Amino acid sequence: MNYRSTRDNTINISSMDAIIKGISDEGGLFVPKSLPKFGNMEAFIGSPFSDIAYKVLSCFLTDYSEAELKFAVKNAYDDKFSSRDIVNIKKTNDAFFLELFHGPTSAFKDIALQIMPHLLQIALRNKEIKEKIVILVATSGDTGKAALEGFKDIEGIEVVVLYPNKGVSDIQRAQMQTQTGDNLHVIAINGNFDDAQNEVKNIFSDKKYNKELLDKGFRLSSANSINIGRLIPQITYYFYGYLKMLENGEIEKDEKINVVVPTGNFGNILAAYYAKEMGLPVNHFICASNDNNVLTDFFNQGEYNRNRELLLTSSPSMDILISSNLERFIYHILGEDERLVNQKMKELKENGKYCMDKISDELISGEYINEKEVSFWIGKVYKEENYVMDPHTAVAYGAYQKYIQRTKDQHKTLIASTASPYKFPKKVLNSMGIKVPDNDFLAMEVLEKNSLAKFPKKLRELKELPIIHDIVVEKNDIKKTIEELLEGRNSCDSN
Numbered sequence: 424m425n426y427r428s429t430r431d432n433t434i435n436i437s438s439m440d441a442i443i444k445g446i447s448d449e450g451g452l453f454v455p456k457s458l459p460k461f462g463n464m465e466a467f468i469g470s471p472f473s474d475i476a477y478k479v480l481s482c483f484l485t486d487y488s489e490a491e492l493k494f495a496v497k498n499a500y501d502d503k504f505s506s507r508d509i510v511n512i513k514k515t516n517d518a519f520f521l522e523l524f525h526g527p528t529s530a531f532k533d534i535a536l537q538i539m540p541h542l543l544q545i546a547l548r549n550k551e552i553k554e555k556i557v558i559l560v561a562t563s564g565d566t567g568k569a570a571l572e573g574f575k576d577i578e579g580i581e582v583v584v585l586y587p588n589k590g591v592s593d594i595q596r597a598q599m600q601t602q603t604g605d606n607l608h609v610i611a612i613n614g615n616f617d618d619a620q621n622e623v624k625n626i627f628s629d630k631k632y633n634k635e636l637l638d639k640g641f642r643l644s645s646a647n648s649i650n651i652g653r654l655i656p657q658i659t660y661y662f663y664g665y666l667k668m669l670e671n672g673e674i675e676k677d678e679k680i681n682v683v684v685p686t687g688n689f690g691n692i693l694a695a696y697y698a699k700e701m702g703l704p705v706n707h708f709i710c711a712s713n714d715n716n717v718l719t720d721f722f723n724q725g726e727y728n729r730n731r732e733l734l735l736t737s738s739p740s741m742d743i744l745i746s747s748n749l750e751r752f753i754y755h756i757l758g759e760d761e762r763l764v765n766q767k768m769k770e771l772k773e774n775g776k777y778c779m780d781k782i783s784d785e786l787i788s789g790e791y792i793n794e795k796e797v798s799f800w801i802g803k804v805y806k807e808e809n810y811v812m813d814p815h816t817a818v819a820y821g822a823y824q825k826y827i828q829r830t831k832d833q834h835k836t837l838i839a840s841t842a843s844p845y846k847f848p849k850k851v852l853n854s855m856g857i858k859v860p861d862n863d864f865l866a867m868e869v870l871e872k873n874s875l876a877k878f879p880k881k882l883r884e885l886k887e888l889p890i891i892h893d894i895v896v897e898k899n900d901i902k903k904t905i906e907e908l909l910e911g912r913n914s915c916d917s918n
Contacts, residue, residue: 475659476500503537519838583608610908696755722789740841792822812840823838
């Protein structure tokens with residue numbers, strides 16, 4: 424399986440090369456030349472998550488050996504997750520929650536970012552790359568911590584995480600600021616997530632800057648979902664969730680389900696779309712947004728328009744106006760027409776918007792949930808089901824409720840539950856109608872006393888950890904700061 428760019432179909436590189444590069448030189452994203460078929464799904468009923476992960480990876484990463492992929496899977500999933508099953512499914516009266524937050528950072532990003540470092544390290548060894556790889560990450564909350572945790576102390580790799588100084592929760596901030604690891608660098612920027620993400624893309628496309636870093640022994644790559652090595656592992660849990668529903672007798676063989684995903688950057692729902700193209704029986708996708716509903720407008724009206732104020736919400740991982748992975752999706756929807764993709768991306772860069780024919784309602788629809796509705800659904804599900812959702816999951820559940828009210832669709836539905844409620848304790852407690860302490864750490868303790876949700880050990884320990892990373896910079900100083908941090912590492916290595 425080789426990979427091309429969404430903006431240049433003549434590119435033809437291996438999966439190892441695509442994972443190392445992260446993003447194509449002209450700014451496009453790598454996509455598989457064809458989407459493989461999963462094969463006989465029923466043969467995997469009852470299989471552990473790791474077996475399904477190996478199956479998915481082997482479909483896409485064909486230049487890795489069987490031993491290499493099994494090594495990566497084992498080291499990613501054997502003992503890093505609080506749930507033996509890696510992913511849990513919780514059933515309520517009208518939906519199935521696919522709990523993706525039982526990893527070391529309590530967010531769905533762990534599932535991909537625990538295995539991606541091993542995939543990258545194997546690729547670097549096989550390709551005999553001598554320079555240090557610099558993983559450059561923009562985060563709206565969860566990806567940064569998951570990347571820091573996944574790549575900490577891995578030889579030959581440095582990690583630089585950029586996050587919006589006022590655009591993450593207190594718990595997310597503490598997770599990043601206290602992260603240990605000699606190869607890790609965390610930078611808060613005075614700006615929003617889109618500013619951070621745009622700067623990452625600008626750095627990747629800045630040939631002069633890349634040459635300067637290369638001359639100093641550093642080669643850039645990414646751990647955001649723009650990297651295909653981050654996206655592919657996410658496909659696994661959609662197959663796993665469906666197979667668990669089959670195993671538990673909740674659905675019949677080949678029965679189609681709906682899939683709801685709360686998303687900002689469109690990576691998580693794109694992984695679900697790839698699963699469908701591989702053979703997962705999906706009836707319909709619901710793309711769930713918060714108040715930053717640029718994706719809702721796109722799917723309902725056919726116009727993608729980022730010319731609006733970015734709002735800070737209780738679901739910060741979705742506070743995004745430029746959904747990078749949507750480029751991959753429209754590449755496929757437009758018949759892999761690189762010319763049209765280039766045109767749309769040029770319009771987005773120059774005018775902040777582009778239009779195209781509305782995508783069929785039969786495939787996907789967009790729904791959005793405001794802050795008041797997030798609180799309502801957290802409270803309602805807690806009171807009626809004794810189940811606690813984080814704000815991102817509440818966005819997905821509320822979107823699902825709007826969808827079924829509008830369509831009366833009766834298909835069984837799998838909802839991606841993307842983060843532990845303990846990462847957003849004040850919003851959750853307030854929504855549950857419980858008095859909220861001023862301190863986030865006290866709020867987590869109150870949440871534990873008032874719910875059945877398990878308090879993740881690493882979040883419990885956060886308040887005792889010292890702050891290690893406290894750099895705050897202006898947007899214009901990001902490149903300079905990165906260079907200074909990397910040069911400092913080089914001098915440390917030589918001592």
